[in-house]
Amino acid sequence: MTEVLELAKRLMAAESVTPATGSVFDRMEAMLAPLGFEVHRFTRGEGAPGTPEAPVENLFAIRRGPEGSKHFAFAGHLDVVPPGGGWASDAFEPEVRGDLLYGRGAVDMKGSIACMVEAVKHVPQDAGTISFIITGDEEGPALHGTRALIDYMRETGHQPDLCLVGEPTSVNRLGDMMKIGRRGSVNIWLEVEGTQGHVAYPHLAENPIPKLVAMLAELDALVLDEGNDWFQASNLEITDLEVGNPAHNVIPEAAKARISIRFNDEHSGASLSEKVITIAEKHGGKAMPIISGEPFLTPPGTFSDIIARAVKEETGVNPEPSTTGGTSDARFLRAVCPVIEFGLVNATMHKRDEAVAIEDLSTLSRIYTAIAKDALA
Numbered sequence: 001m002t003e004v005l006e007l008a009k010r011l012m013a014a015e016s017v018t019p020a021t022g023s024v025f026d027r028m029e030a031m032l033a034p035l036g037f038e039v040h041r042f043t044r045g046e047g048a049p050g051t052p053e054a055p056v057e058n059l060f061a062i063r064r065g066p067e068g069s070k071h072f073a074f075a076g077h078l079d080v081v082p083p084g085g086g087w088a089s090d091a092f093e094p095e096v097r098g099d100l101l102y103g104r105g106a107v108d109m110k111g112s113i114a115c116m117v118e119a120v121k122h123v124p125q126d127a128g129t130i131s132f133i134i135t136g137d138e139e140g141p142a143l144h145g146t147r148a149l150i151d152y153m154r155e156t157g158h159q160p161d162l163c164l165v166g167e168p169t170s171v172n173r174l175g176d177m178m179k180i181g182r183r184g185s186v187n188i189w190l191e192v193e194g195t196q197g198h199v200a201y202p203h204l205a206e207n208p209i210p211k212l213v214a215m216l217a218e219l220d221a222l223v224l225d226e227g228n229d230w231f232q233a234s235n236l237e238i239t240d241l242e243v244g245n246p247a248h249n250v251i252p253e254a255a256k257a258r259i260s261i262r263f264n265d266e267h268s269g270a271s272l273s274e275k276v277i278t279i280a281e282k283h284g285g286k287a288m289p290i291i292s293g294e295p296f297l298t299p300p301g302t303f304s305d306i307i308a309r310a311v312k313e314e315t316g317v318n319p320e321p322s323t324t325g326g327t328s329d330a331r332f333l334r335a336v337c338p339v340i341e342f343g344l345v346n347a348t349m350h351k352r353d354e355a356v357a358i359e360d361l362s363t364l365s366r367i368y369t370a371i372a373k374d375a376l377a
């Protein structure tokens with residue numbers, strides 16, 4: 001119990017708001033190297049700091065099992081979201097109060113990474129190959145994080161057979177939920193251009209607002225699907241509406257809006273973009289989509305059974321296989337191998353006074369040990 005707690009505190013004490021750099025990776029490397037892992041660190045991206053193209057630090061570590069053995073990977077991120085104000089203790093000075101460990105990253109997700117490190121101590125090297133796929137940019141643009149790690153694994157022939165992402169998926173108590181998939185996400189910027197003019201002379205102008213309103217009404221009325229066995233129904237939300245016209249007697253020259261679609265595996269980012277572009281053009285406007293992730297599903301089967309068994313054994317709980325919530329780096333990793341997410345209770349993630357139950361850290365590390373052993377068997 002104390003060992004995994006110390007590991008979590010050491011990682012949390014290294015301030016690492018996205019993109020994480022330097023000391024938090026030094027600490028991770030210092031934990032893995034003595035356990036027989038070859039640690040490879042690299043930086044990808046050449047843009048200016050603060051831009052999506054900014055450099056991102058990544059770490060891939062591998063401990064090889066016997067020739068021909070299976071390869072199981074733990075994946076996660078060492079970056080955290082900014083702490084914000086009002087914490088009862090310093091967000092980057094992890095503090096134990098009562099049964100809880102407080103600090104940014106306690107559940108999302110340095111706590112789980114500490115559990116992974118503790119877990120591998122209890123998996124014999126001859127059980128098989130284990131790797132860590134760790135990025136410093138999951139909470140940000142994620143352009144040069146896990147995607148760059150996947151490139152590296154492909155170049156070096158180190159693709160795992162199964163991958164567990166340690167995002168905090170539990171809801172009310174440790175073990176009650178795993179994510180076997182995630183919805184996709186596309187954000188679309190809409191614009192209608194008109195002709196500016198005097199409201200008293202509308203025949204000399206062209207008002208873009210009624211066109212945009214009609215476009216949004218049609219989009220808002222779309223029923224994309226009814227959901228299916230593993231996914232809730234896809235949903236389109238209007239997230240912004242902007243004209244910015246300060247004058248009461250001017251017909252504006254342009255009107256803009258933005259929508260966000262979270263979609264299941266009955267669509268792709270491209271098929272939805274196409275649908276919205278067609279509707280936008282019909283109303284005299286245009287649509288500019290940015291796809292931030294495609295949906296994925298690892299259908300219930302061998303891998304989810306391995307996780308469910310380990311969770312049940314340690315907690316007595318049957319984890320519900322779910323596809324709810326936002327996107328995660330599993331959306332990239334699924335291109336390499338079957339991937340499922342399972343981790344700590346997410347009630348305080350991204351919040352002030354983020355905290356993890358100390359007991360959960362030791363339980364999760366035992367669950368991770370059991371999953372790794374079973375996955376390699």
Ligand SMILES: [Zn+2]
Pocket residue numbers: 077108109138167168
């Ligand atoms: Zn996370």
